[in-house]
Amino acid sequence: MNTTVGVIGGGQLARMMIPAAVNLGIELRVLAEGEGMSAGLAAVQVGDYRDRDVVLAFAESVDVITFDHEHVPQEILRELVSRGVAVHPGPDALLYAQDKLLMRQRLTELGLPVPDWARVETAAELGEFLAGHGGRAVVKTARGGYDGKGVRLVSHEHEADDWFAALAEDGNAGALLVEELVDFRRELAQLVARRPSGQIAVWPVVETVQKGGVCAEVIAPAPGSEGRLEQLAADIAVRVAEGVGVTGMLAVELFETSDGRLLVNELAMRPHNSGHWTIEGSTTSQFEQHLRAVLDLPLGATDARDPWTVMVNIIGGPGVGALSERFPAAFAAHPSVKVHTYGKAPRPGRKVGHVTAGGSDLDDVVYQTRATAAIFQD
Numbered sequence: 001m002n003t004t005v006g007v008i009g010g011g012q013l014a015r016m017m018i019p020a021a022v023n024l025g026i027e028l029r030v031l032a033e034g035e036g037m038s039a040g041l042a043a044v045q046v047g048d049y050r051d052r053d054v055v056l057a058f059a060e061s062v063d064v065i066t067f068d069h070e071h072v073p074q075e076i077l078r079e080l081v082s083r084g085v086a087v088h089p090g091p092d093a094l095l096y097a098q099d100k101l102l103m104r105q106r107l108t109e110l111g112l113p114v115p116d117w118a119r120v121e122t123a124a125e126l127g128e129f130l131a132g133h134g135g136r137a138v139v140k141t142a143r144g145g146y147d148g149k150g151v152r153l154v155s156h157e158h159e160a161d162d163w164f165a166a167l168a169e170d171g172n173a174g175a176l177l178v179e180e181l182v183d184f185r186r187e188l189a190q191l192v193a194r195r196p197s198g199q200i201a202v203w204p205v206v207e208t209v210q211k212g213g214v215c216a217e218v219i220a221p222a223p224g225s226e227g228r229l230e231q232l233a234a235d236i237a238v239r240v241a242e243g244v245g246v247t248g249m250l251a252v253e254l255f256e257t258s259d260g261r262l263l264v265n266e267l268a269m270r271p272h273n274s275g276h277w278t279i280e281g282s283t284t285s286q287f288e289q290h291l292r293a294v295l296d297l298p299l300g301a302t303d304a305r306d307p308w309t310v311m312v313n314i315i316g317g318p319g320v321g322a323l324s325e326r327f328p329a330a331f332a333a334h335p336s337v338k339v340h341t342y343g344k345a346p347r348p349g350r351k352v353g354h355v356t357a358g359g360s361d362l363d364d365v366v367y368q369t370r371a372t373a374a375i376f377q378d
Contacts, residue, residue, distance in 0.1 A: 003025070003026055003027060003063060003295075004026070004027045004028075004029060004061070004062045004063045004064070005017075005021065005026055005027070005028050005029070005062060005063070005064050005066060005291060005294060005295065006029045006030075006031065006058060006059060006061065006062030006063075006064065006065050006066070007028065007029070007030045007031070007039070007042075007066055007067065007068055008031045008049050008055065008058070008065060008066075008067050008068065008069075008072055009030075009031070009032070009033070009039075009049065009067055009068025009069045009071075010030050010031070010032025010033055010034075010037030010038060010039040010040065010043050010068065011037065011038050011039065011068045011069065011342075012038040012039070012342035012343075012344070012351075013068045013069075013270060013271045013287075014028075014030050014032075014038070014039035014042065014068040015038040015039040015041070015042075015342060015343065016271070016276075016279070016287050016340070017039075017042075017271070017287045017290065017291060018039065018041055018042050019287075020285060020287040020288035020290075020291055021042075021291060023288070024288065024291060024292075026291055026295070028042045029042060029044045029045075029058075029061060029062055030042045030043040030044065030045075030068075031043075031044075031045050031046075031047060031049060031054070031055070031058045032045070032046050032047075033046070033047075033048070033049065034046060036343075037343075038342045038343045038344055039068070040343070044061070045057075045058050045061075049071065049072050049076075050071075050072070050073055050076070052075075052076050052079065055072065055076050055080070056076075056079070056080070056083070059080055059083075059085045063086065064086045064087075064088060064294050064295060065080060065085055065086065065087045065088070066087075066088050066089075066248055066270075066290070066294045067089075067094075067269075067270050068270065069270065070094055070097040070098050070268070070269060070270065071098070071144075072094075074091055074094075074095065074098070077090070077091035077094065078091050086294075088196065088247040088248045088293070088294035089245075089246045089247050089248050089269045090245070090247065092244075092245060093244045093245050093246040093247070093269060094269055096244050096267060096269075097267050097268060097269040098143060099142050099143055100140055100141075100142050100143070100177045100266075101119055101142045101175060101177050102142075103267055104117045104177060104179075106243070106244060107240070107243075107264055110239060110240070110243040112236060112239060112240065112243070112264055113236070113261060113262060113263050113264060114263055114264050115138075115179040115180045115182050115255070115263050115265075116133065116179065116180040117177060117178065117179045117180070118177075118178050119175050119176075119177065119178075120139075120175065120176050120177075120178050121164070121175050121176075122164065123157040123158050123160070123161055123164065124157065126139065126154070126157045126160060126176075126178055127156075127157030129178045130154070130155070130156075130157060133180045133181070134181070135155055136153065136154070136155045136181045137153075137154055137155075137178050137179060137180060137181055138151060138152070138153055138154075138178070138179045138180075138181055139151075139152045139153075139154050139159075139160045139163070139176050139177070139178050139179075140152075140176065140177045140178075140179070141163060141167075141176060141177075142175060142176065142177055149213070151213065153181070160176060163176055164176065182255045182257060182263060183257060183258050184255035184256055184257050184258065184263075185256055185257065185258050186207055186222075186256050187207070187208045187209075187210060187253065187254065187255060187256070187265070188205050188206065188207055188208065188222050188225075188233060188253075188254040188255075188256055188262070189205070189206050189208050189218070189251055189252065189253050189254065189272070189274035189275075190202070190203075190205045190206075190233040190234060190236065190237040190251070190252045190254060191203045191206075191237070191249065191250070191251050191252075191272065191274065191275045191278075191286060192234075192237045192238060192241050192249075192250050192252070193248065193249050193250070193286070193289040193290065193292070193293045193299055194241045194242075194246055194247055194248070194250065194293060195247065195292075195293050195296050195297070195298075195299060196247045196293075196296045197296055199298070199299055200238055200241060200242075200299075201284075201289060201299040201300070201301075201302050202234045202237065202238065202302060203220075203275070203278060203282060203286075203302045204220055204221035204222075204225070204230065204302075204304055205221060205222050205225050205229065205230050205233035205234065205254075206218050206219060206220040206221060206222050206274055206277070207219045207222035207223060207225075208253070208274050211315075212349065214313070214315060214349065214351065215273045215274065215313060216312065216313055216315065217310065217311065217312050217313070217366075217369075217370075218273070218274050218276070218277050218310065218311040218312075219308070219309075219310055219362070219366075220277045220278075220281055220304060220308070220309045220310070220311075221304065221308075223362070229256070229262075232262055233252075233254060233262060236252060236254070236262060236264065237250065237252040240252055240264070240267065244267075246269050247293060247294060248269065248270065248290050248293045248294050249269070249270055249271050249272065249275070249286055249289065249290040249293065250267065250268070250269055251267070251268040251270075251271075251272030251274055251275060252264060252266075252267060253265040253266040253267070253268075253274070270290070271286045271287055271290050272286070273313070273351070273354075276311050276340070276354050276356065277309045277310070277311040277356055278302075279338075279340070279356065280305070280309070280338050280356050280357075280358060281304055281305055281306065281309030281311075281356060281358050282302055282303065282304055282305065282309075283300060283301040283302065283303045283305065284299070284300030284301055284302060288300060289302075304358075305358060306358030306359055306360065306365075307359070307360045307362075308358060308359060308360065308361075308362045308365050309356065309357070309358040309365070310356070310357055310358075310362075310365045310366050310368075310369045311354055311355070311356045311369065312354065312355050312356075312369040312370055312372070312373040313351050313353070313354045313373070314341070314351070314352050314353035314354060314355065314373050314376045314377060315349065315350065315351055315352070315377065316346055316347065316348050316349065316350065316352070316377055317346030317352050317353075317376050317377050322346075323341055323346065323352065323353070323376060324341075326375050326376050327339065329375055330355075330372050330375045330376065333371065333372070333375065334357075334368050334371060334372045336357055336359075336368060337355050337356070337357045337368050337369060337372040338355065338356045338357065339353065339355050339372065339376075340353050340354050340355070340356070341353035341376075352376075353376065354373075355369050355372045355373050355376075356369065357369045357372075
């Protein structure tokens, strides 16, 4: 069995793979972007993931390559595969997490429900889309956006001129993704894991609460999701996983519309913020499952441990070094809540940790997690 997993990217997702790797007896090695990254405990190399020689040298020390993010260039990924390196997820799947235009095109080809969309290369084309969609739309950069970055609500064709200009300067066609402004009642996320041999495991669909374009809270399972909704969300995610050939974790972010439809919003091919609740709230966490999947090991059970689990992100927070000073107060006030910090310096809008609790009373679990997170953010 391959037992050394190399993770490209030293952020909090790689950090949270470390306990799972220890429990499974797997050696985890991390290629971090710089010193002092969240996953520094497992970082054996510091280097640029965009540097071919750096990545190829790192790959020689591991059995399997996986990722903390989806930004490794395609040419490097494909060279790894050509050299016989096991890469999960592979470049053919990651392509759809790296480029939103290609993602929308592929999901449309698969017959999956997505917002009405178009590729636009000029302000005039954007204006035509706006005219056909009530005068308002969402414009996204095809690459590089996350946590609300690279996303803009527009109501005039010239409100994305700076993006068109910047893309043209980079030497490409200057294409942006424009989508209808969806009338949704809430946002959901469906996690699945898929092994190279094809086995798939599905967790309960969750509700995500966004604030300022950043995921702030997750409720598992999504209230009122039992029955048709949970089956529909799971079916969509499985079809995505199989349709793009993803291996490892896949998060499918969904809009639940006011008329009861589910539309695919975004994809992430790695452990995801919407799945952090699984560390304490599921029989198998997303981080353990990701390692099992990329090593092609049988997947674990995904049952929830409690009727309700709530995860609240710690966003911002006190000055450098002050997070640890809040632990005594948080532990004393809310002993049933689990606290995770990421070793990151707080700054406005930055996710520096999360808290999780479970129980049978949703209102109480929400209160406990929100109150604990507030201790670290005030």
